[in-house]
Amino acid sequence: MSATKSDFGVSGPHPLPWQRAATGANLLSGDGSLGxxxxxxxxxxxxxxxxxxxxxxxxxxDGPVEIREAAQAAIAAGANQYAPGKGIPVLREAISAHQSRFYGLTPDPDTEIIVTTGATEAIAAALLALVGPGDEVLTFEPFYDSYGAIIGLAGATHVTAPLLAPDFQPDLDALEAAFSNRTKVVLVNNPHNPTGAVFPSEVLQRVVDLAERFGSIIITDEVYEHLTFGVRHVPVATLPGAAGRTMTISSAGKTFSFTGWKIGWLSGPAHLVAAARTVKQFLSYSSGTPFQSAIAVGLELPDExxxxxxxxxxxxxxxxxxxxxxxxxxxxxxxxxxxxxxxxxxxxxxxxxxxxxxxxxxxxxxxxxxxxxxxxxxxxxxxxxxxxxxxxxxxxxxxxxxxxxxxxxxx
Structure with a gap:
């Protein structure tokens, strides 16, 4: 059942933040009804x-038993109070080691990594930190609905470049045409939800080159990084020209099948991470203390x-x-x-x-x-x-x- 605009006492010429978020997520109809x-x-x-x-x-x-047991042990040991705002050290160190092990990246655990309440909070904190009215955020389309909601909440403009069936790869000319001097952020979800596409290096490099040309920051949502079938996942941050402008986001939910724990992380250049951390600390501040140490155990599991x-x-x-x-x-x-x-x-x-x-x-x-x-x-x-x-x-x-x-x- 939908609620009408009058149910919320909405008045005035400018949409309220909730309305911008709802519109961005396709929840608000033209007559103001909320679905x-x-x-x-x-x-x-x-x-x-x-x-x-x-x-x-x-x-x-559920996911691996050793991760569940690690969470139970952490609870029993008293890890039940606030974690540091940027995440417990052992998890930040494990995230850095994981990126080094799989991708050759070496983010500093102290200044270039923060732990978040799932990837969704990381995306929200990064976008709210970096964009506002007059800015454009470019995503591929179809797009995960929370992207549109947060872009709307920030007051920015959501611009899309189409992914075309049957393989859901972008038309590179259309991608270039979607960029402008107002493109503040390019948000890339790879592997991609909802299409299941995995973008090859040449597509991702084109994104990087265009971001460099237009002075855009790249935010990547890589929560499905380990769930690819016969193709290799390429983190954008590993590509030439990307490291200095890319914030990489992932989480434990999809990799380890603990979606309810809501443990995610963001890494990238220290100044961009600091901007996201500034916003993040006024969203959840911190969460999941015993789960954080358990996910550190998971990140150390063998390649098998x-x-x-x-x-x-x-x-x-x-x-x-x-x-x-x-x-x-x-x-x-x-x-x-x-x-x-x-x-x-x-x-x-x-x-x-x-x-x-x-x-x-x-x-x-x-x-x-x-x-x-x-x-x-x-x-x-x-x-x-x-x-x-x-x-x-x-x-x-x-x-x-x-x-x-x-x-x-x-x-």
Whole structure:
């Protein structure tokens, strides 16, 4: 159910911060009515229909036992009060060691890393620190909905460059055309949610070169860094010309399957990290003290763990994809993340939002329509696309695949 503008006592010529955030996340209609997020809507429909919820991207099983035990031990040892605002030293040191081990980066744990309440807070702190009215923030489209919300909250203008099906790689000329002298920040999500694309070095280098030309700061959301399938993740900060202008964000939730712990981090040049820390300390200040030390343990797990989680997730992707193909859908195979997208048009369906609302009752599976992650023009371009999450137990995905395989006959 939507609330109307009058329910909030809104008046005056200028949108309030909540309105800018809601508009940026596509939650506010032209008449001022406030809706719920697509995740809440689809979850409600899934619950009412007893459907398997493949909409929201969180695992349905916990991560490594040694990380859980480390958190329990930290609680028992009394690590239950505020952590330092920038994060406990052992985790900041582990983050630095992890980046050195996998990517050859060596951020200073004291001045170039902060721990945040998930990647979402890191993104919010960085954007709120760096942009305001008159500035532009450039993202790819489709985009994760919180990007639009925070850009709107900051009062900046959200500009997008399209990712084109079936491989969801950008048109580089369109990317260049999206830059301007007002492009204060380029926000790059790689591996990319919701499309599952992984951008190669040449695409990322083009972003860096354009950011250098226009004097833009780069913020990267790399939470799926270890969840790629047969392709290598390339951190933007490792590319020529990037290190001095790039803030890198990641988190423990996706890598270790502890999304509820909300432990994220941001690294980059000391002056940019200091700017983000200034804002972050007035958001959550600090969080998750015992979880921070446990994630430090996780970051030290052997390489076999990291290759194993990607292999397992690829297997799950393929189980779900088989059911989607059996349903007559065009599967757009992802190179990373938790998500697979499908095109519904082979079934003669061009309205993915309408189909998403019907799916839970129709076949007992819930998904997310991709158009909700776009502005108007992008929504039209992606209007027949649905996103399914495959970060679930194998038997759940097998059941979902069987249900989805009946879609064509039920239609």
């Amino acid at each position: 719920v997020t697509i995740f809440e809507e689809m979850t409600t429909l899934a619950l009412s229909a007893g459907a398997i919820n493949l909409g929201q991207g969180f695992p349905d099983e 763990f990291y290759t194993g989680i990607a292999d397992t997730l690829r297997y799950k992707r393929d189980i779900l994809s088989a059911g989607l193909r059996a349903a007559g859908l065009d599967v757009l195979t992802p190179q990373g993340t938790y998500f697979v997208n499908v095109d519904t048009s082979p079934l003669g369906i061009t309205d993915a939002v309408d189909l998403a609302r019907k799916l839970p009752a129709l076949v007992g599976v819930a998904a997310i329509p991709v158009p909700v992650f776009c502005h108007a023009e992008g929504a039209e371009r992606t209007r027949s696309l649905l996103r399914f999450a495959f970060c679930k137990k194998v038997h759940v995905l097998e059941e979902a695949a069987e249900r989805l395989a009946t879609l064509r006959e039920r239609l």
